[in-house]
Amino acid sequence: MDIQVLGVGEAADPSFANSSLIVAADGFRLMIDCGHSVPSALWREVPDPDAIDALYFTHHHPDHCFGLVPTLIRWTDDRRSKPLDIVTTVGGWKQLALLFQAGATDPERSLSFPLRWIETPENGTLGPFRLHTALTQHSMPNRAIRLETGGVAFAYSGDGRATPESEALFRGADLLFHECLTVEPDPVQPFHAAYSQLADFPMRLGVGEMRLYHVRTGERERLAAACAADPRVRLARPGERIVLPSVPPATGAMILS
Numbered sequence: 001m002d003i004q005v006l007g008v009g010e011a012a013d014p015s016f017a018n019s020s021l022i023v024a025a026d027g028f029r030l031m032i033d034c035g036h037s038v039p040s041a042l043w044r045e046v047p048d049p050d051a052i053d054a055l056y057f058t059h060h061h062p063d064h065c066f067g068l069v070p071t072l073i074r075w076t077d078d079r080r081s082k083p084l085d086i087v088t089t090v091g092g093w094k095q096l097a098l099l100f101q102a103g104a105t106d107p108e109r110s111l112s113f114p115l116r117w118i119e120t121p122e123n124g125t126l127g128p129f130r131l132h133t134a135l136t137q138h139s140m141p142n143r144a145i146r147l148e149t150g151g152v153a154f155a156y157s158g159d160g161r162a163t164p165e166s167e168a169l170f171r172g173a174d175l176l177f178h179e180c181l182t183v184e185p186d187p188v189q190p191f192h193a194a195y196s197q198l199a200d201f202p203m204r205l206g207v208g209e210m211r212l213y214h215v216r217t218g219e220r221e222r223l224a225a226a227c228a229a230d231p232r233v234r235l236a237r238p239g240e241r242i243v244l245p246s247v248p249p250a251t252g253a254m255i256l257s
């Protein structure tokens with residue numbers, strides 16, 4: 001499994017594109033979220049219009065989905081032909097339909113490739129991945145996602161504070177990307193996570209490594225200092241690539257010679 005980070009920023013971050021990344025395995029590429037400031041990072045990092053096989057939306061705030069229509073228009077200009085799977089909720093699809101309308105884009109007629117809508121499952125498969133999702137505590141429904149393939153597991157929180165369901169989703173993940181707006185919980189932001197609520201995840205949930213993203217502007221240095229003592233935790237960086245090597249299944253047999 002190969003993770004390519006496109007953006008790590010919060011909604012209105014002046015320095016970083018909105019949080020988004022690509023998870024690839026066996027030649028299949030799943031992009032997670034496509035906010036308003038993501039397209040330029042995507043076009044720069046991944047210029048091939050056929051590179052992305054599927055797009056998953058954690059939720060439908062502008063910093064997670066307003067980049068979709070410009071992205072599809074650019075791919076059409078670049079003659080994409082491959083169908084694109086869009087994995088989201090029924091409510092999310094309705095909102096996307098309004099975005100297409102506002103962007104004078106008819107997904108049936110304006111694009112050079114078909115869109116295929118897949119309703120977000122709690123448990124399912126997508127390309128080479130086993131896929132699981134769970135709700136976090138956010139101001140609109142946000143489904144964190146877990147992807148498993150080749151004996152390794154990657155999880156991504158989307159926005160929001162952890163819930164018992166999302167913690168169960170993250171348990172034992174080799175790599176967890178978690179939203180982390182602040183170091184301490186902000187009483188006026190009950191729908192965003194703070195590091196003090198996440199710090200014990202590596203130990204308590206058996207998470208191998210944790211990357212923090214969607215950090216409040218001006219809070220990155222404090223957060224980096226707060227997590228410096230734990231080598232398993234650090235701030236996600238835009239442009240970084242992380243490879244999770246496949247783990248061969250145990251054969252259950254000893255080879256005797």
Ligand SMILES: [Zn+2]
Pocket residue numbers: 059061138159
């Ligand atoms: Zn949000």
